Amino acid sequence: MDPLTAAIEPLIPGLRRYARSWLRDRAMADDVVQDCLERAVGRWRQRRGAEVRPWVYTILHNLLVDHQRQHSRRGTAVPLHLVDDATLGRPADQDTGLHHRDLLRALDALPEEQRTVLL
Numbered sequence: 001m002d003p004l005t006a007a008i009e010p011l012i013p014g015l016r017r018y019a020r021s022w023l024r025d026r027a028m029a030d031d032v033v034q035d036c037l038e039r040a041v042g043r044w045r046q047r048r049g050a051e052v053r054p055w056v057y058t059i060l061h062n063l064l065v066d067h068q069r070q071h072s073r074r075g076t077a078v079p080l081h082l083v084d085d086a087t088l089g090r091p092a093d094q095d096t097g098l099h100h101r102d103l104l105r106a107l108d109a110l111p112e113e114q115r116t117v118l119l
Contacts, residue, residue, distance in 0.1 A: 004044055007052040008037065015060055022064045032067055036060040 015036060019029035036059050047055045080088075107115055 004041065008040055008056065011053060011056055012037070015056065018057070018060060019064060023067070028067075032063050033060065036063055039063075 012033070015033045016029060019032050019036075020026060023029045023032065036056065039059050040056050049055075107118065110118070
């Protein structure tokens with residue numbers, strides 16, 4: 001067994017528990033742990049010091065914080081078949097703009113005295 005595998009493999013159950021307690025979603029927690037392990041393996045030579053556990057947990061914690069920020073910005077995902085059609089669509093506002101333009105043109109066409117009375 002190589003030193004990388006020997007150092008990281010025993011940490012996986014604890015990483016999964018930590019991610020699950022943070023996210024409360026088993027599948028999402030496993031995805032974040034997988035991202036953490038990918039970063040740890042890819043940046044193995046960049047670590048400082050001999051302690052692997054704090055380094056890997058720091059990577060996981062930072063990924064969890066980033067995930068929470070993304071989730072708060074994006075909001076919750078709702079399947080389209082559960083969303084009310086009135087929420088997805090809104091009435092067209094082109095007609096309103098056209099009527100407003102026509103009204104301004106008609107006011108400009110009026111003589112000064114009549115336009116003053118109306119305005």
